[in-house]
Every structure is written in structure tokens, then in C-alpha cells.
Amino acid sequence: MGDYPSRSDNATAGDLGVTSRHAQGAGAGVYPSSNDEPPVGGGGALPKKARFSVETAFRALSTAAGAMVLVIIVAIAAFLVSKAVPALQKNNGNFLTETTWFPNDAEPVFGIAALAFGTVLSSLLALLISVPIALAIALFLSHYAPKRLATPLGFVIDLLAAVPSVVFGLWGRDYFQQPVRDFSIWLNEYFGWLPIFGGEGPFGQSIMLGALVLAIMVLPIVTSLSREVFQQTPGMNEEAALALGATRWEMIRTAVLPYGKPGVIAAVMLGLGRALGETIALALTLGITFDISFNLIQNGGNSIAANIANSFAEANATGRGALIASGLVLFAITLVVNMTARAIIYRRREFRDSAA
């Protein structure tokens, strides 16, 4: 693990610029030997270690910063649990299976089932829509577009990530809803025999609208990261593929995509993280009903974060505790997603490195 820090940096964040693609290609080829180089170049000229040098100070600073992450995570978890437990004890329903959400009543009944379902469904649907498009854009920018076009287009995509989510939410609610409704009615008419497009309406303010808005929000994240990853593909691999007679698409399939896979997975997981935690855009575009339904086009749908945004202002002590408990569930879902992503990336990387 310690051998690859610079590489994993490049795989996720990446160096900007046109030269990195080729420099990295060359670098990757001689990578193992390059580890030994720095001492050869500058070892003799290093100053003696002072007791309170910048080295020690910086080391302490970065250790503290690293430890801080853990402290913050533990503190968040402890805070959430301490607030959530009293509310959960007052709950008259089963928190995991109950679909209603009435924590402010004298006899509180609330459960996470419908909310967690809506959160996961809308996020997965958003990824299903956005990932293929994002990858296509990324490949276009890194391998098809002329440089003069690729750079400004890349900027525009990054700009999309800077639009506040409330803007997406309001746009989705006020302008995008009508086309989605028309499309839903069309789907319902011709594909109504599929349960996901069934129902009698009303249509429009549905999981589909929420997922489409989410997809647009996730798109720039996945695109940016994937583009960086694709640009890092070793030039030698690409040229080798082309030299063997591969077409452009075959070269991408055999050289670029396998190389970029872990990075793309990381990008998708990051996108999923954003989708799971998205609050206000979903609060504005979903139908905010508490039921579990796979119907994508009928009004309805809800998510954990959207429910927190909607309910927090008027919640009493139990209500706030219940919302915090739902936040804890979101925390757990996100943790599982991230750990899965890590696991996939590590396994892939070992596989790739041993093969290389």
C-alpha cells in the first residue's frame, strides 16, 4: 500500500495538463526503479536534523490533521447516537420496517423504511442514467475531441458542478416537471403494463423527476474524475493497441477502460455519495409521500435528507431525535457505499499491478 501513494493520487484527483498523459505513461513503465532515485540525487546535501525543525512541526501538524478526521467522525457518530436513542425508545413502531413518519405526535410512530427505500432508489436510478452519459462525455473529452474543443468543454462540465443544488431543485420543480409529466403520460400509455410505469396518475412529481435532476447533478462529478483517469492511460499501451491494428474503439476497450476501471468506480461512488446526501433538490422535486413503491412515474417518493429538510423546522424534541436517527441511517448507508468502493478499488489495483 505504501508503495503507491503517488499513483492513487493520480488515479482519483489527477494532475491537470496535457503532458501528464504521456509523462505518466513513461513513468509507469519505470516505476519500480524510480523509488530509489531521490536519495542518489540529493542525500549528501541534506542538513542535519534539528530538534525542533520544520520537519517535526509539519509532521506533528499533519498527524494532528489526520487524527482530527477520526475524532470528528467518532464525535459525529457519538452525537447522533446520543440524540437518536431517546427518540427511538419513545417510538411506538418498528424503526426499521415502519413506513410512516409521525414522531411529533403524543404517541410517536416513525420508521425509516420508506425513506431509506426512496433514498436508495432515487440515487441508484440517477447513477443508472448519468454514469453511461458521463463516461461517454469523459471518453469524448479525453480521446475524441480536438484539444481546442476539449479544454473549454471540460470547463463547462466543471462549471455544472458549481451550480447550487437549490437552483437545480427549483428548475426541476418549476420547469422540468412539465416535460417529465408529458413523458410519464406517454410511458404510462404505451408501457403501462410494466409495473414501474403503471398506475392511474397523477404523474410528474415522481421518483423519475427526482432521479433525473439528481442525474444532472451527479454528471459533472463522474465526468470530471473519469476524464482525468482516462487521460492518465499510459500512452504506450494506447499506441501498442493501435499498432496491433485496433480501431479507436477497440483501443479504448482494451487499453483505456481496463486501466481506468478503479478510477471510474471511485468516481461513481463519489457520485453516489452526492446523490445519497442530496437534500434540497429532492425535497423540491419528489412527491414527498411515505410509501414503498417501485412505480417511477406516479407522484411520490421521498428521501432521508429531503425529509430532514422538510421536517426539522417544526419538529419537537422527539421529532428532532427521530430525524437524527434517520441521519444515522444515512450515515451508515454512505459508510457502506464508501467501504464497498474502497474494497473494489484495492482489489482491482492489486490485480492490475501484479499483472503489469
Add this chain to the structure above:
Amino acid sequence: MKLQRSGYLAGIALTATIALTGCGSDNEAPAASGSAAPGDCVAGSSLTAQGSTAQKNAMDEWIKAYQGQCAGSAVDYQGNGSGAGIEAFIAGTADFAGSDSALKEEEVAQADAKCPGGKALNLPMVIGPVAVVYNVQGVDGLQLSASTIAKIFAGTVKKWNDPAIAAENAGATLPDATIETVHRSDESGTTDNFTKYLSKSAEADWSFGNAKAWKAPGGTGAAKSDGVATKVKSTPNTISYVELSFAENSDLQKAKIKNGAGEFVELTGESAGKTFENATVKGTDGDLALELDYNTSTAGAYPIVLVTYEIACSKGSAKAKEIQSFLKYTSSTAGQTALAELGYAPLPETLRTKVEASVAAIS
């Protein structure tokens, strides 16, 4: 920018004028003398209050006018919810609280403890009618009874041309479209009052009781009153409920509602106030908590109304004089008529005089 500011100033000037003309008997020079207000100004007074969001707009208007009349006085009202307002009153951080409902039994003792020698009063101050708004192409002046409204929102009546609706709207051409009911996705006093109306006047068709959270299945949620208004405005075949001011600001179609006398009544400030003309006061000794009769047979009364209270001490508050001065203004004719433009209904005269008497007794 400049235009906005001058508009704002004009607004202040206008309200000040309205307030002043309301008590023309005084015949005094405006503002300068400092005693032109219907309430007696208390020099250097500063009040903090919080509570119901339903009366936030009314409070803002009153505060603007009151501070215009009583130079140097400051009133701050935060609309953070009735529950939070009552909590703050009990904790002593608010001088008075605004609430959508009278104090509950368990709150009364705690609130009274804040008023040594007296008790906490529920003073009805703002009447907010709830409009049933709809958006159906080609249907004007939709008429609905409580039971039909309940059936629509409970999901038993699904189409606009359902016989239940057609029976109450002879001659109207109702489309064969699915009804899209819209409710508040956040908890709201409006939802509470609307469902209270349904549960009281359409028991047979409404089994979900009343609460600030929407309990009926299905429908579509929208956040806050403006979210509901936007949704109904932009989506055909929707129906929802919203405070009168939001219905008017968004220019939405309002349904006529059947009252206890059997008439379908259009919502106006006047028709909403009539519902309170015969309301029973269940409080005693100046406390004016109301027992509202949704099935009132008063002619011309619009039944879906909410009343919000100011909760203040009858005795023992350190700022009694200042509270009295402010509430004296809000319960005056001038204070009440100032609200008409904001979509609230003025207190009917019978009730207003009672409130005024209770306020006068604060010490």
C-alpha cells in the same frame, strides 16, 4: 433598487396613514407628538416575541406600523413555530408568544408560573382563513361540501367528474381527469386547521384526525405555503389548501365551501370573520380561548378558518406596560383593518371588543 426603496417607504407611509385614519377621533398631529397611536407608547420599550409562522406576516405589518407611531420602541417577532414560541415563553426568553392553538392543559401550569399573581392569557388576534384552491381548466366557482373535500383528500374520489363533485356543481363541465391532491410536506398549522375542519365536519369521510403532519395516504407533498401555491398554479387538475394571502398572491381559484346553513360561501375577509361571531369562549377571567364551531349556521360564514393567539401574562410580567401597549394597537380597529391586504380576516367586532377589554386589564 431605488424604486424598491421608495416603494417600501410608500408602504410604511400608507400603513401609517391607514392606522392613523382608523382612530381619527383623536384629531392629533401625526407621529410627532408620540401619542398618536391607539396604544400608549412606552418610552424605550423593547419586546421580543416568537411563535406561529401563520401570523408572521401580520406581526411584521403591525410591528412596522407600531414602531412608526412609537418612535424608539422595538418589537421583534420570530416566526419559528407555535411550539417553539410557547417553549420560549415558558423559558422566559419571549415576552409573549404567538400560537396557532390555545395553551394545552400541560402547558397552562408552566405558563402560569411565568405570571406571578396572574395567569397566561390566550388572546385571539389574527384570523387566517384557509382557502381550498384548485386548478381545473374551464371550471370557475367550484362548490364543495366538507364531505366531498374529505373524500377527495382521502383518495376515495379520484376523478374530477366524480358524481360526488358533479352533484354539487350542477352545470359545470368537469373533466375526466385524475385529481392531484397537494398537501404540505412540512408540518404546518395550516394542515392542522384544515384537517381539524375535516375531522369535525366530515367525520364519516375523514378518518385521519387532525395533526400538523399530513396523515392521509397518497397525494403530493409541497414544501411551505408558497411551494403549495406554485404547485397548484403550475399543475392542471390539482387541488390543495393554503392560507388566503398565498391564494390571492398567486391568483389561484378558490372553491366555495358549504357551511352549516347549507350555503356555498366564497372566501372573503368578512365571510371568514362571521364564523367567529358566535364562537364560544371557553376561557375565563380574560382568557379568550375559543371553541370554534365549524358547522356554524351563521349566514354567509366561511367555515375553514384558523385563529392564532397571542399568549401573554395577565399580571406579573416585567414588561406588562409594553406588552399592553403593543397588543392594544394590534387589537384596535386600526390594527385589524391593516391586515386585510395581507389576506387575513379582521376579528369580528363582538370578539374584538372582548380582546380589547382583556388587553386593557393587563397589568
